[in-house]
Structures are given as structure tokens and as C-alpha cells.
Amino acid sequence: MGRSGDLPRGLVERYKAVDGVWPDDADCPILHVDMDAFYASVEIRDRPELVDRPVIVGGTSNRGVVSAANYVARRYGVRSAMPIARARRLCPNGVYLPPSFDKYQRTSQGVMEIFAEITPLVEPLSLDEAFLDVGGALRRLGVSPGEIGQRIRQQVHARHQITCSVGVAATKFVAKLASGMAKPDGMIVVPAGDVLAFLHPLPVSALWGVGAKSAERLRDAGLERVADIAASPLPRLRRLIGNAAADHLHALATGQDDRAVVPRTPDRSIGAEETFEVDHFDRELIRRELLRLSDKTAITLRRKGLRGRTVSIKVRFSDFTTITRSRTLPVATDGTQEIYRTATALLDEQTPPGAIRLIGVRVEQLGDDEQVQLTLDEPEQGWREADAAADQARAKFGRGVIGPASLLGPAARRSGFTEPKPARPAEGGTRA
DSSP states (O other): OOOGGGSOTTHHHHHBOBTTBOSOOTTOOEEEEEESSHHHHHHHHHOGGGTTSOEEESOSSSSSBOSEEOHHHHTTTOOTTOBHHHHHHHOTTOEEEOOOHHHHHHHHHHHHHHHHHHOSOEEEEETTEEEEEOHHHHHHHTOOHHHHHHHHHHHHHHHHSOOEEEEEESSHHHHHHHHHHHOSSOEEEOOGGGHHHHHTTSBGGGSTTOOHHHHHHHHHTTOOBHHHHHHSOHHHHHHHHOHHHHHHHHHHHTTOOOOOOOOOOOOSEEEEEEEEEEEEOOHHHHHHHHHHHHHHHHHHHHHTTEEEEEEEEEEEETTOOEEEEEEEEEEEEOOHHHHHHHHHHHHHHHOOOSOEEEEEEEEEEEEEOOOOOOOTTSOTTOHHHHHHHHHHHHHHHOGGGOOOGGGGSOOOOOSSSOOOOOSSOOOOOOOO
């Protein structure tokens, strides 16, 4: 959705909870809870001297993108997904921190436990946001949706010293919009009877699925506000943006959204990727990075009791050309070495030469842990036993205590400049 300047004057204040008072929340069982600048807030919690400083999480060099920025940094124009180099130009005095994903995972798990104490109907969207259906909890706890929203905000702050914003509404779409407008550290309640009054003054970019290009096309056709979409005849919308998109946007614009809150859905894929500080031609170095990423992916699979049949790699070259290559295995796996062997085969056999900026590994076609079929070339006490022993050591002593011996060598150079091109590179081939 557009920035706050796009919002009609007084819209937020009309629905915002102030001093324990909020609009009528009857028939509003859906909550959307969103942590405020989550990664940055966790870092500031652990380093309170940064509370008044612009804090940007996403790396300490000019490569990569911003993962999170606190609200002080946002005053400089820094936003999530912005290239770090641009963020540094906008906010040269900012505190730039590398992400600490283990810490964010632990905090997220604690926040989700707060939600689960209220209702089993929790649908996480990411580490820092989730939908809740509190319809059953209202009767059990004898409270209103707004009271549950306030309780969540208080519990998140008391237990984890971070803040969150809450949207309360009759539908998921409106609840998510409301939480975004409540930021930071607020709550907005949209009464069931006020949905159209709330939606119609908003810019078309507020509608789920409308990106920058779609919004421009709609505005060019004179459709600037959600009310314009609701009032537009469906045949006209269909000619403008296609049948499926038109039906979807018209339904949202008229307050229709029958999606239920669905508790945690199964993972479709699990993987990891890395953007290098330096573009690399050295395929041996790339293979070592593939081993590290394969190990990280396999550890996650085993922790979740999953195996996958398809292994894929993602390669982004120095000119930002990006390719993916995949291979389906005869038997699902969660083993580091099998994922790594498949990934390196894809690199060696199906990836053209050139300086590489980013490499990633992903395992897809996931299923629950099942009986293992031994491969003919695997020793009786083989890699699976080694993986199991390593997992036990990590559980007891921490994740960094053990890993593949091949990763003990020198790390990739981190100079911020592209590596010199080899004297006789194997050029040729077409990227696809």
C-alpha cells in the first residue's frame, strides 16, 4: 500500500485503539499480528544503547539488501529490500548489523507460543507475523477480540521486550491492512459494519495483489481508490486486467474475503543461499559454499523430520543473470552428502562459466520422514550415522560446534570488488 501520505486524513485515528478504547469489535474474530521492525527490534533489545540510532539489519558491506530497518532509519528513507549500498547513501551514520537468524528464530518461537496460548488457529506468515482466529477463545476467555489484541501486545512486550501491531477485523484482508496502518506499536479495529467505509477511501495499491505496475495501469484508467474498483463494472475490469485479477480485486474492494485462518501449512521447500562479497570464478570455492549450504539445508530437514526428492541450485552471475537447475532423486533424502553431490553435479554439468555473485541450494517435493533405502555405495555405518551424530552434538553444544571438515579451509575473499578474471577462463555457452 502507499505511504501514509496516501491515506485519507483521520482514517487511522477513527479506528485506532486509544487509552483502552476502540471501535465495536463484535463479529471481528480475525487478528493479524505483526512485529514492528522485527530484526532491528531484536538487535536493539539486546543492545539498548542503539535505541535512538538508525539501525539497519542486512549486512556490513555494500552487497545484499536491507532485511529490516528501525523507524529511526526509515526517516532517512531506508526500507526493507533496499540495496545496502543505497541505504548507506541515504543513511551514512546508521548502525549496520549482519542478521542473527538463530536469535530471530528463538524470539519468533516465543511469540508464536503466546499466540498458541490463546487459540490453536494460528497461521504464521513468516517469523514476524501471523493470523489468528480467536472466535473460540472469545467464549472460553470471556473477552472481546480487542481485549485479546491488547493482551497479545502486552505479553509480547513483557516477555520479549519488542513491540507489535495488531489489526482486528472480520476478514483476513482487512485485518492485515489494519495492522499495517496501526504501526508502530498500535492496534486498529475495523467494525464488521464499517468495512466498506474503511476500504473505499484507500488507494488501489492497498488491494492484495496490486503492485506498482498494476496500480499505474489502474490509475491510468481513472481507478485511483478502492471505491473506484468496487464501482467499476466487472466486464470493464476484466478487459483492463484480465478475468482472474478483475474478479479477485472486485471481491476485495467490496469487502468479500472468505479465506479461513489455516494453522501452519507444510513446508513446500527448504533451502539456503548466500550472496558473496566478491564475484567468484573459482568453482572450487563455489563447491565449498555449496557444501556449507547443503549442510545447513540438511540440518533443517532433519530437525523438521522431512525429506525431499528434488534438489535444485540457484546461481546468480555478476551481470545479475539468474538460473536454476534441478534434479529429482529416486529416493527422498535428508542427507548432507547426497544433497551436496547432487548440487555439485548440477553446478559442474549444467551451469555455464562466469563470475558468480550468489549461490543457493534448495530441496523440494518434501514429505515426512520415512524408511531409508540404502544406496549401494554407502558403507554400513555411513553418512546417515555421521549426520545423526553431528545433530546430537549440535543439540548438546550448539550449532557451531561441528560441521564438514572441508569447510575448515580459507573462507571466500570479502573485498567488495569483483575478483580478477582468470587468465584463461573457459568461456562460451549460453545462460538460460
